[in-house]
Amino acid sequence: MKKIASLIVFMVLTMSTLSAAFAQDETGIELESESAVLMDTKSGKILYEKNSSQRMAPASLTKIATAIYAIETSDLEEIAVVSENAERVEGTRVYLEAGETMSLRQLIQGLLINSGNDAAIVIAEHIHGSTEKFAEHLNQYLKEKIGVQNTHFLNPHGLYEENHYTSAADMAKITNYALQNDIFREIFGTKQMEWHGESWDTTLVTHHLLLKGEYAIAETVVGGKTGYVDESLHTLATAAKNDQIELTVVTLKSRTKEAGYSDTLNLLHYGFQNYQTQKLSNDKEYKVGNHTYKSFESIYYTKPIDEFVSEEINENGTLKIKDVQGKLLDSFQLTPIQAKAAQSNQEGEQLFFKHRQPTLLIYSFLLVVSMLFIWKIVAGILKKKH
Secondary structure: OHHHHHHHHHHHHHHHHHHHHHHHOOOOOOOOOOEEEEEEOOOOOEEEEEOOOOOEOOHHHHHHHHHHHHHHHOOOOOEEEOOHHHHOOOOOOOOOOOOOEEEHHHHHHHHHHOOOHHHHHHHHHHHHOOHHHHHHHHHHHHHHHHOOOOOEOOOOOOOOOOOOEEOHHHHHHHHHHHHOOHHHHHHHOOOEEEEEOOOOEEEEEOOOHHHHOOOOOOOEEEEEEEEEEOOOEEEEEEEEEOOOOEEEEEEEEEOOHHHHHHHHHHHHHHHHHHEEEEEEOOOOEEEEOOEEEEOOOOEEEEEEOOOOOEEEEOOOOEEEEEOOOOOEEEEEEOEEHHHHHHHHHHHHHHHHHHHHHHHHHHHHHHHHHHHHHHHHHHHHHHHHHO
16 A cells, blocks of 8 residues: 555656646747747847846857947948957957958958957957957947846957856847847848958858758748857857748857757747737827827837737826737837927927027127127217216
8 A cells, every 4th residue: 555655646746747847838849058038039029038047158149249339339431450469369260460451341241250259359449449448338338228137248259258248138139139230130141252351362151050051941041140169068149030020049058059050940930830020000099088199119019920919008108918818918108199299399499499509699799799889889978978
């Protein structure tokens, strides 16, 4: 009896453990990568995550941040000079020579397509004088512009340093943000290009195997970036789309290159099979009592494919998107039309006075001079009478 009782207890515990495991992940996705995120590129909604906030070494995915920062803060036609520091850097390069000159645009192409560590250093030194100063400004930019929470970079290329880290969620945010920029998007999606340097004439070919076409995928691969150092293992950022949704996938610390791509393909398949992006119309107005609300900017949200969603708005102008079970999918704060009109009027008045200010100053000066002149004449007349 004791043996039977023990067997029953064991079976109950086993079933409980299995049930808990299935409850933790209803998607059935199994990933080898230590950390990963699947995100809607347009809405920023996380559709799947594994250790997404864990701080990890990104390796060359750092270059995505370096590229978008350089694109948004600099003139890409500026000419940069290659330093000896850049020429001596280890790892993947585009074989720049000290004293060589090159435009920022071409350097960013070498940075993203061929993962040039030397190109990263030249970009950083040209913009802020040193890689350390560049990293300070880059970190501030990433926090203020993109809203990262677990990212701190010490260099522009991703070679390992102990306090150089990001998370899968932050890296997906950075990639999403960068993809809204047409210049970044074009370079990020470049499969190959002719490269002309002083010591290296070649054809650069992307390192990303999905973009290269070495893995079969029905959807369009928008772009991608690979990374590897011994401490980070394999890292991968990928963007792909179909007619219904664009997805961003980041995988960190995959033990093999194949594991990173396998995980990425599984996540893309799951996203494409289950979700689509919707856009709120800018023309649609929502009336609540005496107030009318509207979205004055493009708003995107993610919903399950072919499922009906409902829109609810409260007195404060918060629009809630819910699925058929009443589960909240997303919420947005809309703007009262009256408040927007008042803001526009105020801005118009400020603009009017800003442009009229020089004219008003001239008129005031002339008025003062005229009054002084008249007072002088009056004073002269009164003096003669006395």
